[in-house]
Amino acid sequence: MPTEILMPALSPTMEEGTLAKWLVKEGDTVSSGDLLAEIETDKATMEFEAVDEGVVGKIMVAEGTEGVKVNTPIAVLLEDGESADDIGDTSAPKSKASSNAAPAEGSDKTDPAKGYGRGDTDASPAPAAPKSDSGDRVFASPLARRIAKDKGLDLSQIKGSGPKGRIVKADVENATSMPKAEAPKAASISSTPASTGQSSDAVVKMYEGREYEEIPLNGMRKTIAARLTEAKQTIPHFYLRRDIQLDALLKFRSQLNKQLEGRDVKLSVNDFIIKACALALQSVPTANAVWAGDRVLQLKPSDVAVAVAIEGGLFTPVLKDAEMKSLSALSAEMKDLATRARDRKLAPHEYQGGSFAISNLGMFGIDNFDAVINPPHGAILAVGAGVKKPVVGDDGELAVATVMSVTLSVDHRVIDGALGAELLSAIKENLENPMVMLA
Template structure:
């Protein structure tokens, strides 16, 4: 029996996907576990794997086509099978339009999506391009990619093998002295979600300055015990946030239109800058983990985020987000809330400066933090108490060892 292959949901914010490359052509036999297509989502480029065996009878969505969730992209079945009834729907369905949720649930069981595993994680390239390059002994570092966001595709490798140059990528150069760069789906999603957040969520901001001298000594003491473990200041801040959120659960919340959801679990997203934009891998149950566990997990998630190796469940489901630009010598900034969360913490750098304590001028280390809150969920006094608690924890970091 023929099966409709439909665009699956690969992240909780995904609304559509773009077919980057078909790795199988019509008439090819497909085995379970084989990658048949590359799909660009709002979070990453993903491989689509077959879940069943069959013949790829029809490719409905061509390369470069955007398809909404549940939209028809291909048909898998037996050789010679009549598929006219499956293609007899509306024009929108034939071109990748939406279908009923029950149909989508039943018929997308034939597909699963896994994160694209790159052989050379520094180079954006399709699996087929890497396979051909390996067979022909071609160095991908020497190839200019013409796919989306400079991705190396099969055509680029074939041209390199024949001694020709790849065509220009999707950047559009102008004679007037500027370059137009088409938006990737990730950048489109960032633009859409953050614009919506900035317009719909009534942001307000609270900034506090934290004495970081004890936190500096605390970190140095921890790191001196194990040369293989390097606790970062961000690790300490993330753990401190989790502790404060358990004390002030009103901040560990989300606005859901007709209700406010208070989360019992603390899942903190850590903002990580990648080439295509920004992604927030999630450390789950931070309040239940040791500082050591948080540090190890944070480094692993950040590394795999930059290598585009995260699984969808590793960047979805955060209840609070921390964005730290301190490593860029940014002293203070405000961040836009990651919807539907109720708040996000923006962390600046630690500054050594003269401070007045007890009427005496002395040298001190200070760090400024700004909490952006959604006033539909969090009131000013609630946010202020949360920031007081967070500052108290960071100024007495030994409590994080309890």
């Protein structure tokens, strides 16, 4: 029976993508592992591999089509002995097509949930892809979803026997009715719905007669807008600020860089900040945590994310086990991640996860700012520039010191005020006494 190839979810947060380029054409024979297409997500362009072998019987979504929802049929694969006549009535999904699709910028292979459904070529639409109680997408073929809906089955309770655990027709036909438990109701904060802002038409009308250029939103900018709006609306931020004297660190860094010249290593202040935060999370382990909806996950390792600005947006690559790594190792890893982030060649596992983030705008001359928490992180440190300021020393004498202002944005659901203050104090202690970080 013909197999529908579905739009894959190439990252846990992907809901739609752009089919940038087909690497096969109708009539081509493919085997498991062969590259089928290049698909743009909100973060990168990735290659999509075949799971089964067969002949490409029909391509249902043209190159350059934007906004293709996950689990939408994009092609049909025929088995040996089957022909195009076996496909039946299939039609391409209605989605916004672009005649100028962005070229592939990278080809990072991940372990995507492959979008294949067997024998799902009848014309009736399949229900939307279900999710488990934890919010994860349940992967099932369109036919399996239709049968489950007709039988009143909860797909999240069925174990799939297809590729990558995908639920197929046989799984739901052999299952007994298991109605889905009613989800708990969220506590109501206000009866007034949250404002969604002015409509695009209203804003455009406001600027009639004024000269402007309309910039369409790409996938990354849409995701940034949605996630940060959600973060500010749903995360109870509070902010803690400290000034950190950097003179001892700058002197120590200069000495280390002279000794490391032969290894072609040059440590940045940001490398020390990463190390200081990683060690502080170990000193204050209760603050090394993330919000998981109905619970808090307290991490053992210090997985520190660092914001990297790229054209049109940003990435937050994660340095895992940062507390265990030397300054030179952190420096080399950060340079590699930043370079590949700017080239959009990071795989999802390299920019997802972590419990804590750093956003450093000091190199742009920003003295201080407040950063928005990147969920599900418990906190983010906003780092300003180191500037010369008058300070009063321990002896009461006035002196000049290099002072860096930092702001810790904290999720109050995860970290309380006193705990956040303790974490920021540990970060300050590490940076003002840098040799301690090598002990």
